[in-house]
Amino acid sequence: MCGIVGLFMKTPRYRPELGRLTEVMLHEMRERGPDSAGFAVYDGDRDDVSRLTLLAEGHDPDWSATAAALEAALGAGVDVRVTHDHAVFETSGDGRAARQWVIDNAPGVDVLSYGRRIELYKSVGDPALVAERYDLASRQGTHAIAHTRMATESAITTNGSHPFVTGADTCLVHNGSLSNHNQLRRQLIAEGESFQTENDTEVAAGYVSWRLRSGDTIDEALVRGLADLDGFYTFAIGVENGFAILRDPIACKPAVVAETDDWVAMSSEYRAIARLPDVGDAEIFEPEPSRIYSWSLAA
Amino acid sequence: MTTFDLASTTLRELNSALHAASDGTFTIVNPQGAHAVAAGIDSPIDVTVRGSVGYYCAGMHQQGTVRIEGNASTGLAENMMSGRVHITGNATMSAGATAHGGLLVIEGNAGSRCGISMKGVDIVVGGNVGHMSGFMAQAGNLVVLGDAAGDLGDSIYEAEIFVRGSVESLGADCIEKDVEAEHLATLERLIGESGLDADPAEFRRYGSARTLYNFAVDDIDAELAAAGGAS
Known part of the structure; x- marks a missing residue:
């Protein structure tokens, strides 16, 4: 299982409520991932x-x-x-x-x-308590991604929790499991990446990190990842100015996106989106497999 | 008419009441994406859900009618046996999975694997269906007024698939077949029952080439020769 949420504020209107609304979404994903939780918040006020x-x-x-x-x-x-x-x-x-x-x-x-903009908090335990302990509700900013984990591939530890950092101002959360992570980890270590856990998602993060370090854009890194990452995944990737999502070609792991004039939200399940403001006006769709979706602040 | 507000009623209270009813009309408001809304109905009741639902809405449905005014997540009407489930918006993955009977109408789009392993249900989709729809479909009809994504009807048995728009690709052992008078009649009936609008003459028919699920022992020598292993 595992639950993913991402919330991106296109306009300033709800940026003061970014943390509160992300917490509302995270709360709905508790049942998908009661083992641990984490969130990354991007705050735009101090560049x-x-x-x-x-x-x-x-x-x-x-x-x-x-x-x-x-x-x-x-x-x-x-x-x-x-x-x-x-x-x-x-x-x-x-x-x-x-x-x-x-x-x-x-x-x-x-x-x-x-x-410059990312802050990242994660811990084992009930996602509601994690959100409370790290004061998610009071945080402001332009976008956030968050995760609730039901561990399958490695132990329940803080370092095995998501999000995983992939580079400056980038991080990644994952619902699914990778089947070639051991092989890929060895290859990435040879490329100079280092790993702290046996976790499969950390390998995906290391992979994206390696590609970004090699000069790929985030979209290029993900296109290459479609060929190199074997397994089931819905990824949400936070970057300095927005976020991206990608589902594997089979797309068994759920994802739903909703967009209004003011915000874009993605989650594993609609119920996390159902409580956002103006959701009745949102355009709602299911992301297609193997297709990269991204949203970013106007340059 | 009885109204349930899922903002103040638990899902278990709602479904217990629907299971206990033998007739009547029910409205459900504020579903807020909850799972298993109106699952397990087995009586000729009429249920309207105002808003979007989560997984397995109207699952295992029998006899009655469930109308959803919104969208649905994974497994809408999965394993339904009879009756009618009708949604005005979109449904995500595996709508109508393993369903044995009745009519499922999706006015919008259906996601991947619509009608997976369907066993007799009729499904009419006003929009498009996602990849691997009709996967291992055994019986019933899947009617798509829009387009079908890749690997349509992979490993299909004896279900019939009708698509009005484009088909990105056919799955293993799925082929296009001629549309005969009986198929036009089936389309006319199902489109009429769905309340949607389409001309049966615009559809193409897809079904099983029957090369996967029959092991023909008489062919074994030819197959071995083709594989380079004949004695």
């Missing part, structure tokens, strides 16, 4: 900073000390916002250098996301 979402699972690090050491290394200020076991570091310094510094110098801390 002048780089931000990292960090996770310290099972221990309580001294985030201030970590940030101070990072400040010294970067020669730039670092602002810290802690939410439970996650922390967002924002800096005007070099974001890639900051990410690498954390990986090299902060033991027990995982970098869940990096980029």
